[in-house]
Amino acid sequence: MLRFIVRRLLITIPTILVVISITWVLIKLAPGNFYSGEKRLSPAIEQNIREKYGLDKPWYQQYGRTMWTIIRHLDFGTSLKYEGQSVNTIIARSFPVSAAVGILAYLLALVVGITAGSIAALKQNSKWDYTSMALAMLGISVPNFVLGPILVLIFSLGLYWLPPSRWEGFPSRNLILPVLTLSAIYMAYIARLTRAGMLEVLRSDYIRTARAKGLSERDVLLKHALRGGLMPVISYTGPALAFLLTGTVVVERIFALPGLGNYFIQASLNRDEPLIIGIVAFIAIVLLLMNLLVDIAYAYLDPRVRYQ
Amino acid sequence: MSTEKEPEPDDLVHIGPEMAVAEADLHPDDAFVRGTSLWRDAWRRLLKNKLAVFGLVVVIVVTIASIIGPTVIQHTFGFTPDYIPTHDQKLTKSMPPFKGPNNEFSWLHPMGTDNAGRDQLARVLQGGQISIFVAMVSTLVSLLIGVSYGAIAGYLGGRIDNVMMRLVDVLYSLPYVIVVIVLLSMFRSQTPRGQLTLLFIALGSVSWLTMARIVRGQILSLKNQEFVLAARATGVSTSRIIFRHLVPNTLGPVIVYATLTIPQIMLTEAFLSFLGFGVQPPLASWGSLAADGVQNIAIFPWQLIFPGATMALTLFSLNFLGDGLRDALDPQMRTV
Numbered sequence: 001m002l003r004f005i006v007r008r009l010l011i012t013i014p015t016i017l018v019v020i021s022i023t024w025v026l027i028k029l030a031p032g033n034f035y036s037g038e039k040r041l042s043p044a045i046e047q048n049i050r051e052k053y054g055l056d057k058p059w060y061q062q063y064g065r066t067m068w069t070i071i072r073h074l075d076f077g078t079s080l081k082y083e084g085q086s087v088n089t090i091i092a093r094s095f096p097v098s099a100a101v102g103i104l105a106y107l108l109a110l111v112v113g114i115t116a117g118s119i120a121a122l123k124q125n126s127k128w129d130y131t132s133m134a135l136a137m138l139g140i141s142v143p144n145f146v147l148g149p150i151l152v153l154i155f156s157l158g159l160y161w162l163p164p165s166r167w168e169g170f171p172s173r174n175l176i177l178p179v180l181t182l183s184a185i186y187m188a189y190i191a192r193l194t195r196a197g198m199l200e201v202l203r204s205d206y207i208r209t210a211r212a213k214g215l216s217e218r219d220v221l222l223k224h225a226l227r228g229g230l231m232p233v234i235s236y237t238g239p240a241l242a243f244l245l246t247g248t249v250v251v252e253r254i255f256a257l258p259g260l261g262n263y264f265i266q267a268s269l270n271r272d273e274p275l276i277i278g279i280v281a282f283i284a285i286v287l288l289l290m291n292l293l294v295d296i297a298y299a300y301l302d303p304r305v306r307y308q
Numbered sequence: 309m310s311t312e313k314e315p316e317p318d319d320l321v322h323i324g325p326e327m328a329v330a331e332a333d334l335h336p337d338d339a340f341v342r343g344t345s346l347w348r349d350a351w352r353r354l355l356k357n358k359l360a361v362f363g364l365v366v367v368i369v370v371t372i373a374s375i376i377g378p379t380v381i382q383h384t385f386g387f388t389p390d391y392i393p394t395h396d397q398k399l400t401k402s403m404p405p406f407k408g409p410n411n412e413f414s415w416l417h418p419m420g421t422d423n424a425g426r427d428q429l430a431r432v433l434q435g436g437q438i439s440i441f442v443a444m445v446s447t448l449v450s451l452l453i454g455v456s457y458g459a460i461a462g463y464l465g466g467r468i469d470n471v472m473m474r475l476v477d478v479l480y481s482l483p484y485v486i487v488v489i490v491l492l493s494m495f496r497s498q499t500p501r502g503q504l505t506l507l508f509i510a511l512g513s514v515s516w517l518t519m520a521r522i523v524r525g526q527i528l529s530l531k532n533q534e535f536v537l538a539a540r541a542t543g544v545s546t547s548r549i550i551f552r553h554l555v556p557n558t559l560g561p562v563i564v565y566a567t568l569t570i571p572q573i574m575l576t577e578a579f580l581s582f583l584g585f586g587v588q589p590p591l592a593s594w595g596s597l598a599a600d601g602v603q604n605i606a607i608f609p610w611q612l613i614f615p616g617a618t619m620a621l622t623l624f625s626l627n628f629l630g631d632g633l634r635d636a637l638d639p640q641m642r643t644v
Contacts, residue, residue, distance in 0.1 A: 010479070011634060015478050015482075018478075019482055019483075019487075022487060023487065024485075026490050026491055026494050027490070027494055029494075029495075030494030030495050031495075039324075039576055041408075083399075137624060137628065138620075138624065140623075140627060141571075141620050141621075141623040141624035141627060142616075142620045142623075143575055143578055143579065143595075143598070143616070143619065143620070143623075144620070145578075145579065145582045145595075145598060145599075145602070146598055146612065146616030146617075146620065146621055149601075149605045149612055150612070150613070150616070152605065153605055153606075153609055157605070157606050188488075223334075238480075245483055245485075245486070246483075246485040246486070246579065249485075249583070250579060250582065250583070253583065254602070264486070264489070265489070265583060266489060268489055268493035268494075269493060269584075271493075271494070276490060279486075280483070280487070280490065283483045283486055284483055287483055305383045
C-alpha cells in the first residue's frame, strides 16, 4: 500500500508540472497580453512594468523562472491585476469559500443521494423508485446556472426567505441557496449510482448467505449491502470533484461569492497570467491529491482490490 | 485495467490450419445476417421503452423546430431572431409571454420578448440551432479522436498500449474545463465563427477519453477472434484491420456512448457560453440566452425560464434516449 501511494505521488508531481506548462504555453501562444487591454499604457511605463515582472526576457528564461519559483518555493508570484497581492494570498483567501460551498454540497448530495438511491433499489419498480429516478434525471438535466437563478427567484425575490447572494462567513443563511444549487446534480448522479450498485449487490450470493444465516434485515442492508452497493459512488468521487470545481465556478458567479472560481474567471478575462497559472496549478494539485485519497479509500473498502 | 492475456505475435503463426477451417466455415452472408438482426432486436427493445421513445420524439421535434422554426416565424409573423419591432423602436422593452402590445392575450410572442423587443421563441429556436450544432460537431470530433486512439492502443497492445492508456489516465485527472476556459479566453476569436470553431476543437479534444477507453476494451476482446487472424493471414495492412474490420464491430457501444456524450457536451457548451467564453453575439446558444436572462431575472423571469426550460427538456430527452439505447444495444454495459 505504501509503495502504491509513493508511486502515485511520483506520477502526480510531473502531472502537475505538465498542467502548469500547458497553461503557460497556452497563455504565451495567445496573441496579446495583460497590457493590450483598453487602457493603453505609455510605452515607457509598459517597458518598466515588463522589466519588473521579467516579461522582457526571452521565453525560455521566463518559463524557467516561473517553473523554478513554483518548484523551489511554491510561489506563484504576484497578481498583475490585484496589485501588491501575491497569488498565494489570493488563493489562501478564496479557497476556503469554495471549499465550504463544495464540501457542504457534496455532503448534502451524499446523504440525499444515497438515501434516495437505496430506497429506489429496495423498492424497485414502486412509485418511490419511479419518483426518485425521475427527479434524479431532472437533476441531471437542469443546468445549475438555470436552477440557481430560479431558486433565487422563488426563495429570495418571491418568498423573501433567504438572501439572494453575498458571502457572510461560514455558517450563514447565505450558503443555503448556493449549496442547494451546486449539490443538485451530484444528488442525482449519486442516487442513480447507488440504485444501480444496490440492485446488483442485493442479487448477489453473499447477501443471500447473510440472510440465510439469520441476520436481521437491518444488518444485512447496513453492514453488507450498503458497503458493496456504494462502490460505484466512491469511484465516482474523482469525476465528482472535477464536476464540483466547474460547478463552483458558475455558482460563485451567480451568488457573487469571492471563491476560487470567481477569481479564476476574472483572471482569465483580465489575462492575469500569474493568477491563472496559480489557480490552475492549485486546482490540479487538489484534484490529483483527492483522486489519490479516493483510490486509497477504494482499496480499503473493497478487499478484492490490491495494489502492488 | 484489463486482465486479458495478449498473445505474442509469434503464437499466431502456429494456428494457421484452424484459421483456414474457420474461414471455410464462414458463410459469406453470416456476418451480415447476424448484424441486421442485432440492430432489429435493439430497435424493438428501444420501442418498448416508453421514456426512450419520448426522448427520441422530443429530440427530433426540437431539432426540426430549431432548423426550420426561425424561417417559419420569419415568414408568418415577420420576426427574425434579430428583428426589433418598428412600433416602439425608441422604447423597446421586454414583453411577457402571450401579451400583445396592448397587454391583452395574444399568440404573437408565446415566449415573450427580450430586452430589445426581439421575439424570444425565434431566439430560443435559433439558439437551439447553435447548441445542437456545437454538440453534434464536438461529439463527432471526440468520436474521431476517441475511436482511433482507443482502437490503435487496443490493437497494437503491449508497451504502446500501456503508454497510450497511461496518458489517458493522466488526462482523466486534469481539470479539463479549467484548461478549456484558459484556451477559450486566451485565443478569443474576433469573429463569432472563429469562436465557434475554437469551441468545437476545445470541447471535442477534451471529451474523447471515455470513448477511447470503451473502444480499447472492445478491441481487446475482438482482436483475437478468427476474422482478424484471417485478415492478417491474407496480408491486410494493420490500419485496414483496425479501421475496416475491428472498428465497425464496436459500433454498438460507440453509438450508445456518443448519444450520452451529446448532452454532456451541450451542457459544457452552455456552461462556457453562460460564463461568456463560448458562443459570441450576434450568435446565441441556449447558454448565452440563459446568461442574458439571468441579468433580468427579477423583472423579466421568462427571459431565463424559456431558454432554460427548452434546454433542460432537450437534455432530459437526450439522457433518456441514451439510457434507452444502452439498455437496448448492450444490456451488460452499466455506467451512469
